[in-house]
Amino acid sequence: MKYLKLQTVFLFLIVSFTACKKQDVSQPGGNVTVSNEHVILNPYSPLTASILLETSVATKISIRVVGKHEAESDVVKDFDEVSSAHNIPVLGLYADYDNTVELTFKDVSGLVLGSKSYSIKTSALPAATFPAITIDTKNVTLMARGMTLVSYFGYKDNPFPESPFIFDASGDIRWYLDFRTSPVLNNLFFDDGMERLQNGDLYFGDIHSNAIYEIDFLGNIIDTWTFPGYQFHHNVQEKPNGNFLVTVSKQGNSTTEDYIIEIDRSTKQIIRTWDLHASLRYSRQTLTTNPDDWIHVNAVIYDASDNTIIISGRTQALVKLDENNNVVWIMGCHKGWGNSGNGIDLNNFLLQPLNKNDQPITDQDVLDGYTNDPDFEWNWFQHAPLLMPNGNVMVFDNGGDNRNFSGAGQYSRAVEFEINTAHKTVKQIWAYGKERGAATFSGIVSDVDFLSNDNHVIFSPGAVNNITIYGKVIELDYATQNILFEATLTPPQSLYGITFHRTERLTLYL
Incomplete structure (x- = not known):
């Protein structure tokens, strides 16, 4: 979270002061006094605030938003900037609650000079919008730090635009966006969801305005990137160098969701294009009979090890492509491949599955996808591929x-594959979800994440329709597959049976 400059927030105060309320505060003790205080609730991010103040001497500030459930639900942050003019972003407030926010003032060496508490009253959550959140399992000692960002879709015939939110380990919503009054994003539809940039801000693509947006946690739009001639859908990913990979449709084409573009972060220009109609086989109808939406790309990621991209074509396969749109490998059932649009035999790039003893699986019914091997199953209608630290690929295998x-x-699975690019082989290493059956089966959307610092997996089926419609967020210990956290999100109503697109575990402050 960037430490916002004072003059920027004073401008925001002028624009939105009617929606905010200054709170009564008490003076800190110690060797510092506070003056010129304003507490401002942010209209686009109603569970955040800004505290503007001046201190009699230069200080740095620590903040604690006091949680309802002891230390596990506190939100804390030490800011490094030393100044006498402060604008403190307050994140993690509760809705419809008199929140207590504690500031501690320190000198440059870290010596405490004084402290002060603020009471910030928030409004209730919008009616009939957010899901009921049930915490099924919680081990606060072992689960990873942070809260869960939900790219929410659980509404129907509701004027509320897509509203991502964050909930804590107790199931309390501690952050959400409300862009209904925004002149730009009042009809936000970010499709597969929102993620965090390397700089701590949030980013997403909006299908209505065909643009990528960077916003801060206070709901302010920081930057935008457009791409004339293309229609956004599904996913945008930040590369390590800051550029963006975007899944798009080319306007004017009869087919959809079959282009990838790269946008230069600084110049905002399209610098590379992948035409999947050329590199793959448009007429392959193995998993779909839709001639227009023939591949339905729902994700793209970057592999820095060889400067390639991996796309998830829901109705084709996982495919690795180099920067010149050449196929490197194809991970999916072998049935129905042939020549690509540019005349290359795609059978040469199909990955050969191995069993647990590293022997090739030769049963043609397994290769073509009609049956499964005890040691191996293909990915079906997959979403959310990721690269693990060891170079393996993990994916949410929906099953469709x-x-x-x-x-x-x-059934749906989180599944890890080891791929040998040189030998064109693939081996199933780890999987979870098949044993849960219908309880975690989500044929569409959904997410999986690997938390490398904790060696945990977050398995998030987002569109379960098992008597009722709900989504699940399940945190597992990778080594033991013990469940450390599980939450069930049940929307009041749902569009297309979807509760959410994706989830992310993160801390509110970077």
Whole structure:
């Protein structure tokens, strides 16, 4: 979270002061006094505030938003900037609550000079919008730090635009966006969801305005990137160098969701294009009969090890491409491949599955996807691929409505594959979810994340329709598969049976 400059927030105060209320405060003790205080609630991010103040001497400040459930629900941050003019972003307030926010003032060496408490009253959450959140399992000692960002979609016939929110380990919502009064994002539709930039801000693509947006946690738009001639859908990913990879459709084409573009972060220009109609086989109808939405790309990630991208084509496969749009490998059932649009035989790039003893699986029914091997199953209608620190690929294997071309496999998995690019082999290393069956089966959307610092997996089926419609957020110990945290999100109503697109575990302050 960037430490906002004072003059920027005074401008925001002029614009939105009617929606804010100055709170009564007490003077700190010690060797510092405070003056010119303003506490401002932010209209686009109603569970955040800004505290503007001046101190009699230059100080740095620590903040504590006091939680309802002891230290586990506190939000704390030490700011490094030393100044006598302060604008403190306050994150993690509760809705419809008299929140207590404590500031501690320190000198440059860290010596405490005084402290002060503020009471910040917030409004209730918008009615009939957010889901009921049930905490099924919680081990606060072992689960990873932070809260859960939900790219929420659980509404129907509701004027509320897409409203991402963050909930804590107790199931309390501690942050959300409300862009209904925004002149730019009042009809926000970010499709697969929102993620965090390397600088701590949030980013997403909006399908209505065809732009990428960077916002801060206070709801302020920091920057935008447009891409004339293309229609945004599904996913945008930040590369290590700051550029953006974006899944798009080319306007004027009869086919959809079959282009990837790269946008230069600084110049905002499109610097590279991948035309999947050329590199893959448009006429392959193995998993779909839709001639327009033939591949339905729902994700793109970057592999820095060889300067390639990996795309998730929901109705084709996982595919690795180099920067010149050449296929490196294809991970999906072998049935139905042939020549690409530019005349290359794609069968040469199909990955050969191995069993646990590193022997090739030769059963043609397994290769083509009709049956599964005890040691290996193909990915079906997958979402959210990621690269693990060891170079393996993990993916949310949805199963879709047609696993093994039979529809009998009503289960979803988080699954890890080891891929040898030189030998064109793939081996299943780790999986979770099949044993949960219908309880975590989500044929569409959904997410998986690997938390490398904790060696945990977050398995998030986002569109479960098992008697009722709900989504799950399940945190697992990778080594033991013990469940450390599980939450069930049940929306009051749902569009297309979706509760959420994706989730992310993060701390409110970077």
